[in-house]
Amino acid sequence: MSEPLTIGVLALQGAYDAHARVLASLGATPKLIRLPAELDGLDGLIIPGGESTTMLKSLERDGFYEALEAFVHTTPTFGTCAGAILLASDVANSTQRSFAALDMTVERNAYGRQNDSKILHEPSALPGGPLEMVFIRAPRISRAGAGLEVLATRDGDPTLVRAGHLLAATFHPELGHDTRVHQLFLDLVRQKKNE
Amino acid sequence: MADYANNGNHSGLRLKTGLAEMLKGGVIMDVMDVDQAIIAEQAGAVAVMALERVPAMIRAQGGVARMSHPTMIKAIQKAVSIPVMAKVRIGHFVEAQILEHLAVDFIDESEVLTPADELHHIDKHAFTTPFVCGAKDLGEALRRIAEGAAMIRTKGEPGTGDVIHAVKHMRKITSEMKALTVLTEQELYAAAKELRAPYELVAMVAKTGQLPVPNFSAGGIATPADAALMMQLGAQTVFVGSGIFMKEGNIRLDVHLHDSESAALFGAKVGDPFNPEERAEAESRAKAIVRAATHFNNPAILTEASEECLGAMKGLAVGMIEEADMMQNRGW
Numbered sequence: 242m243s244e245p246l247t248i249g250v251l252a253l254q255g256a257y258d259a260h261a262r263v264l265a266s267l268g269a270t271p272k273l274i275r276l277p278a279e280l281d282g283l284d285g286l287i288i289p290g291g292e293s294t295t296m297l298k299s300l301e302r303d304g305f306y307e308a309l310e311a312f313v314h315t316t317p318t319f320g321t322c323a324g325a326i327l328l329a330s331d332v333a334n335s336t337q338r339s340f341a342a343l344d345m346t347v348e349r350n351a352y353g354r355q356n357d358s359k360i361l362h363e364p365s366a367l368p369g370g371p372l373e374m375v376f377i378r379a380p381r382i383s384r385a386g387a388g389l390e391v392l393a394t395r396d397g398d399p400t401l402v403r404a405g406h407l408l409a410a411t412f413h414p415e416l417g418h419d420t421r422v423h424q425l426f427l428d429l430v431r432q433k434k435n436e
Numbered sequence: 437m438a439d440y441a442n443n444g445n446h447s448g449l450r451l452k453t454g455l456a457e458m459l460k461g462g463v464i465m466d467v468m469d470v471d472q473a474i475i476a477e478q479a480g481a482v483a484v485m486a487l488e489r490v491p492a493m494i495r496a497q498g499g500v501a502r503m504s505h506p507t508m509i510k511a512i513q514k515a516v517s518i519p520v521m522a523k524v525r526i527g528h529f530v531e532a533q534i535l536e537h538l539a540v541d542f543i544d545e546s547e548v549l550t551p552a553d554e555l556h557h558i559d560k561h562a563f564t565t566p567f568v569c570g571a572k573d574l575g576e577a578l579r580r581i582a583e584g585a586a587m588i589r590t591k592g593e594p595g596t597g598d599v600i601h602a603v604k605h606m607r608k609i610t611s612e613m614k615a616l617t618v619l620t621e622q623e624l625y626a627a628a629k630e631l632r633a634p635y636e637l638v639a640m641v642a643k644t645g646q647l648p649v650p651n652f653s654a655g656g657i658a659t660p661a662d663a664a665l666m667m668q669l670g671a672q673t674v675f676v677g678s679g680i681f682m683k684e685g686n687i688r689l690d691v692h693l694h695d696s697e698s699a700a701l702f703g704a705k706v707g708d709p710f711n712p713e714e715r716a717e718a719e720s721r722a723k724a725i726v727r728a729a730t731h732f733n734n735p736a737i738l739t740e741a742s743e744e745c746l747g748a749m750k751g752l753a754v755g756m757i758e759e760a761d762m763m764q765n766r767g768w
Contacts, residue, residue: 254461291459291482295481298726354541355455360448375454377458
């Protein structure tokens with residue numbers, strides 16, 4: 242059996258506990274990341290949901306933003322919700338800084354406030370039945386570049402995209418009972434590690 | 437109408453606790469106007485609580501404290517992109533209907549306001565908007581969860597800047613949860629009776645050692661060290677009420693910026709602060725407490741955050757307050 246993968250979960254703020262729980266249930270070793278030096282030695286990283294404005298504030302110090310930007314351009318990273326916003330090349334509905342790792346435009350809080358949050362079950366490119374997608378004050382991918390593979394959608398807009406070593410979701414697989422999206426990420430990490 | 441099923445259901449409990457998950461590791465700040473809300477957002481708050489008077493002012497001024505004016509809530513919703521919460525009086529379900537209509541992201545059924553019902557808390561299952569409620573012990577927390585609360589916070593003693601009761605309530609809830617985990621199934625029925633809480637919820641806590649919803653802390657948190665203390669004691673996020681925008685004498689720090697009218701009057705530039713020192717003080721406190729909540733286990737960063745924090749509210753020792761004047765005893 243291959244040794245377990247060490248997956249960092251950015252723990253500045255947000256749903257980091259929930260991601261760590263799913264990772265552990267799938268046999269990976271989660272590590273909470275709060276300082277730039279802690280990025281060393283990770284096989285992959287999850288940037289969780291939360292408030293992207295809050296995370297950006299925490300990243301402003303000690304060269305964390307630059308360290309993370311360099312990391313996501315080379316190492317497998319999965320961004321959910323706020324994490325997807327940070328990975329995007331363009332952010333709309335108050336413009337803000339982002340890593341420009343995925344060629345897409347993400348519009349913040351595009352589906353409204355908390356009362357408009359919902360859970361959908363939609364067909365996807367993943368093996369198995371419909372995919373459960375938990376949307377919470379969700380962003381919308383309003384433009385996906387040609388290089389992005391779209392794995393799931395909501396009303397025609399991409400909700401799960403992959404390109405090279407990166408994966409991004411506008412919903413919260415860590416809050417569902419369906420572990421396929423995390424498994425997909427772990428498979429991607431394993432594949433990159435073996436290359 | 438209990439709704440623990442969540443098959444795509446709009447009001448599913450999972451969506452409600454899901455938003456609470458997103459707020460973990462952060463600071464939720466009480467704000468009284470748009471200027472304060474923007475300072476909070478820029479400092480890195482995960483959400484703001486819109487209210488007309490922070491607990492310290494309510495305590496000092498007296499009178500009936502009610503839901504905030506809708507116009508004020510709307511202005512704050514327009515000014516920031518982070519979630520906006522607001523408070524309703526205990527049992528006042530019509531104030532809650534109004535806040536739901538305003539599409540606030542979380543409703544706080546709060547002991548800080550003057551209670552509207554001596555017996556009944558709001559049936560929170562009836563709402564799509566998630567609720568947070570205060571608790572002093574495990575029984576109270578589970579009664580609120582049974583009514584549909586999607587987040588629990590310690591009550592502490594609001595508006596004092598004295599953290600002692602937030603600590604007391606967090607330690608009580610934690611130790612009561614631990615105690616349940618060693619009981620046999622038989623003993624859980626008696627425990628439920630003792631706690632005055634539904635058996636199903638008591639059994640759930642006994643199994644996991646945790647509340648079934650996120651567990652935050654509030655009530656007297658005033659410094660970066662206070663925030664980190666509550667996080668180390670098990671709080672997943674902290675609410676800071678009067679600690680950021682208040683100075684001695686229960687007066688708010690002047691954080692306002694000149695608009696075109698006042699700028700002309702005072703010969704200042706539009707956007708300049710009226711009172712740069714006081715604005716800087718509020719900003720420094722907000723930023724330092726956010727940093728402390730993220731790095732709650734890192735004494736080096738907590739030291740830095742404490743150094744960067746300018747001033748602190750004067751505070752009122754809880755020991756000096758008469759039992760009858762304590763806000764935490766509101767609700768049951």
